[in-house]
Amino acid sequence: MKIGEIWSNLGSIMASIMFVYAMFDKFFPPPIRRYFRKYTNKLTSLMYPYIQIKFHELSGDHLKRSKTYTVIQTYLSANSSQRAKRLKAEVIKDSQNPLVLSMDDNQEITDEFNGIKVWWSANHTTPKTPSFSFHPTSDEKRFLTLTFHERNRDVITTSYIQHVLEEGKAITRKNRQLKLYTNSPSKDWMRYMSTKWSHTTFEHPASFETLAMEPEKKEEIINDLLKFKEGKEYYTKVGKAWKRGYLLFGPPGTGKSTMISAIANFMNYDVYDLELTIVKDNNELKRLLIETSSKSIIVIEDIDCSLDLTGQRKMKKEIDDDENDEKKKLMSKAKGEEKNESKLTLSGLLNFIDGIWSACGRERIIIFTTNFVDKLDPALIRRGRMDKHIEMSYCSYEAFKVLARNYLDVESHDELFPVIEKLLGETIMTPADVAENLMPKSITEDLETCLKKLIQSLEEAKKKLEEEEAKKKVEEEEARLKEEKDKQEFAQEEKNVKADEHSKENAKENGFVH
Ligand SMILES: Nc1ncnc2c1ncn2[C@@H]1O[C@H](COP(=O)(O)OP(=O)(O)OP(=O)(O)O)[C@@H](O)[C@H]1O
Ligand SMILES: [Mg+2]
Structure with missing residues (x-):
């Protein structure tokens, strides 16, 4: 029986009880009423x-x-x-x-x-009591x-x-729909003021299924992310802030940005795309960090281009080592500029990543991307700051198969797949270029046309690579020959000097010199 029906059946009984109760309340003294109330409560809870x-x-x-x-x-x-x-x-x-x-x-x-x-x-x-108002209120x-x-x-x-x-x-x-935040000055004329997060809906369709890379490597990243997501107790146990840093490095077009979108969709996290070049100083960086929410990814793309983070340290060291006046002058000039333009420093960024303030949110991933990992300061990418370093490399055969499935809905091709496999082993091509070749450009282009187009591009790339290698070899040979010639010339010069000195000494001994 529904509760509603129970209530309606009980309605009439309750009404009678209430009537009796009202009469009772009016005519009986308080001690008797108290005694009676105890039993009515018991009765009510028995019935309902x-x-x-x-x-x-x-x-x-x-x-x-x-x-x-x-x-x-x-x-x-x-x-x-x-x-x-x-x-x-x-x-x-x-x-x-x-x-x-x-x-x-x-x-x-x-x-x-x-x-x-x-x-x-x-x-x-x-x-x-009905309220009278000109404004409709509920x-x-x-x-x-x-x-x-x-x-x-x-x-x-x-x-x-x-x-x-x-x-x-x-x-x-x-x-909920994921959000993509970016820091930008609120108005054009306000570009010298602090930047603020503004957001739009994040709708990138990338996923780990569509990401082209070796299956084992992909599996490893997925497992790492899952472990992180379920790591609440673990991070508390080891006394670490619940965050993880990823460094994605590799040549342009190898899928670093695509990987970030895939991670965001997989984790269901918002993305904060931090544009470092417009952050005024360390304080602003700290403020932006505080304003980010938990369950989010903070991304700094092309970290090597964002700031001269590597230079600041190197230059300091150079100045200690070298007393060269010219360099000192240059340094003080650079310092002056730095003072005027940006007070964002490497140490500010390091603090942003794992300083005390970085713990002001939970379940956060920080991702750096770069094309040149060697350019970065080791302090910036040490484990603990950037816990996992992921290399995004040129397209392998396994990665190609993912792209072929994405772009052409094809799993295998007896004739053309082996050719592509061989060529991919002999030359290099980014997944972006492979994808571009595989994408049909008109309704007349079918599967085979696209695969053949890729084969042609790979052959061209192979030829170019061979030419470059041959040119490099020639240059190396030329450099080697030149070095050998220089060495011989140097040895000959030394010989001549020695012979000259020897003849001078002989002449001296024989009394020909005044
Ligand atoms: N590994 C990949 N899997 C799937 N698609 C890829 C992959 N790599 C590149 N692509 C395709 O190529 C395009 C460019 O890739 P993406 O922007 O991710 O490269 P990137 O490594 O971030 O390059 P950059 O260093 O120039 O920023 C993407 O739109 C995507 O379609
Ligand atoms: Mg990118």
């Missing part, structure tokens, strides 16, 4: 052994929409609202499925937890009511409600 918990939509002094209410509503929408006879449609901002259906007012649905049945209903109260107070048998009180108030909130939050996270 259910407990109700209300979750109000608006809460707090400022009557903000309660997060708990929203989370429960999300849980109910996903789990049992579909069973309600009357539904309410709502458009939710920043969600992948913006249209959310939930049960309408005065509807009731059931849910089950560990074999225990509970009832949820959506209700609202309307104010008794004084309705909405709330969700959870009803359960009193014998299940402990399970429901501890485990079940916890379960509902956790599930609701997980569904919200899964449904």
